Amino acid sequence: MTRMFNPPHPGEVLREYLGEMTVTEAALRLGVSRVTLQRVVSGAAGISPDMAYRLAAAFGTSPELWAGMQMQFDLYQASKLQRPVIERITA
Template sequence: MARMHNPPHPGQVLREYLGDMTVTRAALQLGVGRVTLQRIVNGVAGISPDMAYRLGAAFGTSPELWAGMQMQYDLYRAARLKRPKIVRFA
């Protein structure tokens, strides 16, 4: 999988998918709490595998689409962290 340059948080993409639908209505249809969904849309929380399946079913997409966006976002952020030099295993 090619890494995207500064990928958006998946919540931003979800906001676009929701269109005019309120977070409250979407949360009800997804069977999750409004606060849970609001945290994702606001970029405070990530998309779990369970949520990826729910979103896939709701939008007719694959759960891999949502999980993949989260993974790209997480890997991009992790690549920016300072870490000690790691010696390769022999």
């Protein structure tokens, strides 16, 4: 899989999927709290596996789509962190 340069938070994509629907209405239909969904849409929280399945069912997508977006976002954010030099482990 090719890594995206600065991929958007999945919440930004979700906001587009919601269109004119309010977060409150979407949360009710997804069976989650409004606060939970607002945190995802605002980028303050990530998409959990459970949320990925809920979104997939609601929008006719796959849970892998949502989980994959979250993974790409997380990996990109992690790639910006400084790490110590790590020697390769050989057997």
